[in-house]
Amino acid sequence: MEYNRRKLRLGDILVKENVITKEQLEKSLEEQKTKDKKLGTLLVENGVVTELEIARALQKQLNLDMVELRTVRISDEIARLVPASMLKKHMVMPFAYSKDNLNIIKIAMADPMDILAIDDIAIVTNLQVEPVIATTADIIRAIDQYCGTGEIVSAAEEYAKEKESLHVNEEEILANENVNSSPVVKLVNTMIEQAVRQRASDIHIEALENKVRVRYRIDGVLYEKMTYNINLLAAIVARVKIIGGMDISEKRKPQDGRITMKVDRGEYDIRASVLPTVFGEKVVMRIANKMALTKEKRELGFSSEELRKFDHILRMPHGIILVTGPTGSGKSTTLYTALSELNNDKVNIITIEDPVEANIDGINQIQVNPKANLTFATALRSILRQDPDIIMIGEIRDAETASIAVQSSITGHLVVSTLHTNSSASTVVRLRDMGIEPYLIADSTVGVIAQRLVRRLCPHCKKVHIADVDEKNLLGVDVEQDITIYEPTGCSLCEETGYNGRIGVYEIMEVTPKLKHIIASGGDMEEIQEQALKEGMNTLKMNAANFVLQGVTSFSEMMKIAFTL
Secondary structure, eight states, X not given: OHHHHHHOOHHHHHHHTTSSOHHHHHHHHHHHTTSOOOHHHHHXXXXXXXHHHHHHHHHHHHTOOBOOGGGOOOOHHHHTSSOHHHHXXXXXXXXEEOSSOTTEEEEEESOTTOHHXXXXXHHHHTSEEEEEEOOHHHHHHHHHHHHHHHHHHHHHHHHHHHHHHHTOOHHHHHTSTTGGGXXXXXXXXXXXXXXXXXXXXXXXXXXXXXXXXXXXXXXXXXXXXXXXXXXXXHHHHHHHHHHTTOOTTOOSSOEEEEEEXXXXXXXXXXXEEEEEETTEEEEEEEEEETTTTSOOGGGTTOOHHHHHHHHHHHTOSSEEEEEEOSTTSSHHHHHHHHHHHHOOTTOOEEEEESSOOSOOTTOEEEEOBGGGTBOHHHHXXXXXXXXXXXXXXXXXXXXXXXXXXXHHHHTTOEEEEEEOOSSHHHHHHHXXXXXXXXXXHHHHEEEEEEEEEEEEEOTTTOEEEEOOHHHHHXXXXXXXXXXXXXXXXXXXXGXXXXXXXXXXXXXXXXXXXXXXXXXXXXXXXXHHHHHHHHTTOOOHHHHHHXXXXXXXXXXXXXXXXXXXX
C-alpha cells in the first residue's frame, strides 16, 4: 500500500474520481508554480472542490479509513506525543492507538500520501504510523483544542525570557523589525484564531489583581479559557493597540480600534475596545464574520407562518420596518438578510451604519463619522436627495433620526431600521416617547419584528426530561398531559456545553388597519399587544416555548427570554 501511495498523486485521484476536470487540474498546477501552496489548498481556496470531497476521493482510492475528529475524545497522552509546531507543519493529528497493537499510532491526515510527514511522526513517537483521512478544517480544530493552550503558554514563557534577557519594555519589543516572530504577536494571533474556530463572538482580556484572565463568549455565554501572569498584560494590550490602529502610549483613556484578520480562508472584522480598569487595561474584541451576516432567510429560524409574514412585510413599497431587541440578539443578521432579499438592479438601496458590518454588492453603504458631522440624522437628510428606493438606518438613537425616518417612509421610501426595545408592541410606545405623533406612527409603520437568540441543544447528547407542573404552566400546555422536553448534557461535539449554535426566536407584528386605528388613537402597549394576538401574532415567549416542545432548545434557555418580558 505504501509503495502505491508514493506513486499516486492527489490531482490524478481527483480527476479519476470525477471530482475535478483535467482542465481544472492543469490550471491549478500552473497556479501552484507561482504560489507556495499545496494543490489541495489551492483547489479549495478557488472553490473548485470542498475539503470533504477531497477526503472522500482519497478514502475511496487509497482504501483508508476516514475519521471525524470532533467525535473523538483524544487523551492528553496521545495529544502530547508530537509537538504542536510539527502537527501544524504537516497538518496531522494523532488520535488513538491501534486496537490490535499499541506500537501503532493512528494519525489523522489531510494528505495521507505525504510520506515525509509519516516518517517524521514515526521518528518523533518511535511508533509505527497508521494514516487515517480527515479534513484540514477538522485537523486544525483538533490541534487548537488539544494543543492550542500549550502553544500560548510556551509563547508567554518565551516572551517573559525575552523581556528579562533584553531588559526592554513592551513598546520596544513590539516595535522590533522582526515583530511577526515575536512571542506576543504569536500569542495574540493564536488567541484570535482559537476564538474564531470555537465560534466565539467576543474575546475578553481582563486585568485581575495578580493575573490576566481570557474569556470567550460562545453562543452568548462567557467561558474562561486561560489565565496568564499579570506581567503579560501590558504586552498583550500594546499588541492589540498596534494592530487596531490605537495610540500605544495612551493608557488613561478608553480607545476603540478595528482589525481585519484572515483565519482559515475566512475574513473576520474585529472591533477592539480598550478600557482602563483598577488593575490595568481591559480589552474586548468583538469578532464578526463578514460572510455570516448575510444568510438565507430560511436559516434564521422563522416558522413557515413567520416566513410568510416576513415576506409580506418586505413586499411593502413604502413604510417603516423595525427590527427590535437587545444588543447581540441577531438584529444585524436579520437586517442584512432583508436587504439581500430586496437587492436587485431595479432599486437604489442606501444604508447608514455605525459601523458597516458587511459589504453587500449593489448596495451603497455609508459609515457614520461624528468627527465630520456625519451622524445618522445628517446622513439621512443627504441621502434623501440621492433618489433612494430603500433606506437602511443602522439604529434609531434619537428623536431627530426617528422623525426623519418616519417622514421618509411616508413620502414613498421603504425604511428598515433597529430599535432597542423588549417587544413589538413596546416599539410603538418608544417611538411615541421620542416625540413622534401617534397618527404618523400608525401611517408609517408596516411591521415590527422583535427577536432574541436561544442556544440550540446539541443533537448528539441532549437527554429526555419529563416536564413538571411548573414547567408545563410556563410552557402553556395541559398540566394533566405527559410532556417530554430535553435538557443539555455535554459531549466532545459541543465541547461539554450541551449546546451547539443558536437560533432566532421572533415576534412578528404586521400593522393591520385595526392596529393602525389603536396606534393612531394613542393606545397603550397592552391594547396593541392584545389586538396583535387576536390577529394571530405569537409572542417571543410562545415561540420560545414551541422550540422547547420541539426539542430545539432547553427550558432554561426559554426562561432567559420569559424573564425579560
